[in-house]
Amino acid sequence: MVQYVNVGLDASFAALSDATRRGVLEQLGRAEASITDLAEKFNMTLTGMKKHVGVLERAGLVITEKVGRVRTCKIGPRRLEEEMAWLERYRQLWDARFDELDKVVEELKRNEQVDGRKKRE
Amino acid sequence: MKNRTTVERKSEREIVVTRTFDGPARIVFEAWTKPELFKKWWVPKSMGMTLVSCEMDVRTGGKYRLVFGQGMAFFGRYTEVTPHSRLVWTNEEGGDNGSVTTVTFEEKGGKTLLVLSELYPSKEALDAAGTGAADALVETFQQLDELLVTLGASVGRA
Numbered sequence: 001m002v003q004y005v006n007v008g009l010d011a012s013f014a015a016l017s018d019a020t021r022r023g024v025l026e027q028l029g030r031a032e033a034s035i036t037d038l039a040e041k042f043n044m045t046l047t048g049m050k051k052h053v054g055v056l057e058r059a060g061l062v063i064t065e066k067v068g069r070v071r072t073c074k075i076g077p078r079r080l081e082e083e084m085a086w087l088e089r090y091r092q093l094w095d096a097r098f099d100e101l102d103k104v105v106e107e108l109k110r111n112e113q114v115d116g117r118k119k120r121e
Numbered sequence: 122m123k124n125r126t127t128v129e130r131k132s133e134r135e136i137v138v139t140r141t142f143d144g145p146a147r148i149v150f151e152a153w154t155k156p157e158l159f160k161k162w163w164v165p166k167s168m169g170m171t172l173v174s175c176e177m178d179v180r181t182g183g184k185y186r187l188v189f190g191q192g193m194a195f196f197g198r199y200t201e202v203t204p205h206s207r208l209v210w211t212n213e214e215g216g217d218n219g220s221v222t223t224v225t226f227e228e229k230g231g232k233t234l235l236v237l238s239e240l241y242p243s244k245e246a247l248d249a250a251g252t253g254a255a256d257a258l259v260e261t262f263q264q265l266d267e268l269l270v271t272l273g274a275s276v277g278r279a
Contacts, residue, residue, distance in 0.1 A: 100162030
């Protein structure tokens with residue numbers, strides 16, 4: 001039995017650095033799927049998808065199970081909460097900051113327009 | 122419509138934030154380099170902190186210092202200033218554990234794509250920084266929703 005407890009955030013972040021793998025996780029968050037299903041959905045070869053799933057599996061984010069001849073993938077024991085929460089808090093900080101920056105940019109643009117008009121007059 | 126802020130952890134030491142702004146690069150750059158403008162947005166109201174003073178000598182080798190109401194100060198040095206396109210500064214308040222921030226401004230069709238990267242000396246430093254900076258937000262974040270409603274209303278008026 002492999003223990004994922006000691007795998008820190010880095011393996012997850014490495015796994016999550018790829019858009020396809022993030023998509024796979026989103027997909028699996030909705031429903032289990034076989035590697036074949038996933039390969040089709042992401043327009044990818046079976047081998048390519050196996051590699052992605054392998055990376056996610058090693059990070060503990062996905063578990064696969066062979067049922068008959070089909071290998072089914074589902075969200076793993078290490079849910080993404082920790083990683084997602086970390087990133088989300090970071091994103092919220094910048095998002096809040098940038099919402100304020102939007103207002104400053106708007107104000108500067110308005111001022112430029114007014115100045116432009118004054119110069120033309 | 123509001124532009125999307127994306128955050129990606131590029132490596133164990135680097136985090137990258139991306140956002141598009143509806144204005145030319147010279148305007149967005151101005152908002153990052155004039156202290157009186159920078160002060161208006163750097164500390165979102167939802168953080169419940171106030172910026173008491175903001176000194177910025179924006180030129181290569183120039184220093185900056187931000188002091189918050191709680192007596193907390195952030196300071197460092199600009200190591201690269203290329204008007205309208207690139208800013209690089211260091212954070213020195215944490216000693217050797219400080220990060221290097223690089224901001225690039227890329228204008229396309231009157232809009233500016235902004236990419237901000239924070240590079241930390243170690244994975245641990247980034248983990249701690251992300252958690253620390255953001256922890257301050259958690260409890261006050263419920264307030265953000267209310268704030269956004271207020272902002273929406275004031276935008277409607279303007």
